[in-house]
Amino acid sequence: MRLHLRRSALPDPVRARLRLVPGERVLAHADAVEGTLVATTRALHLPDGHAAPWERIDRARWSDTGLSFVEEGVGTRAFGVERPGRLAETVYERVTATIVVSRHVPLTGDPGGRGLTVVARRPPGGSDITWRVHVDEGVDPDDPRVADHAARALAALREQTGV
DSSP states (O other): OOOOOOOOOOOHHHHHHOOOOTTOOEEEEEEETTEEEEEESSEEEOTTSOEEEGGGEEEEEEETTEEEEEETTTEEEEEEOSOOTHHHHHHHHHHHHTEEEEEEEESSSOTTSSEEEEEEEOOTTOOOOEEEEEEOTTOOTTOHHHHHHHHHHHHHHHHHHOO
8 A cells, every 4th residue: 555645835926926946846845934944855944045055054953942054154043933834844954954064173182172163064955065164162273273174174174084
């Protein structure tokens, strides 16, 4: 016996505002206070027409009040979503799938100490890898010692992983 699950249809006005690229498919959507959020194979499409590429979304969080996330180069975005449905798991899966490698590197010998996280990410279906360094709260990113530590950590991680 084969189950046929019916997905809720994306409303025509929402579909009309999306600027999908060839091959991009809608995966999930949910109504937010601000408008409809749409997850596709390429990005999270926001009610204002902006598409946040999965590989640029960092620290996505769901709470009782909705979704908040940080998009690199844009900042924090928040949306009031009462019933996220499949959107919650889709956001998690899509953001996580872009991470090739991620490693926290403490600035001292203390494994739980403050430091930085070196992350390699790749866009869905892409082959180009982008490396990013995120510093922990309380670490000065302008400190030359931090920059030196980040460069050494990045070189070591690239050598270890072959990425």
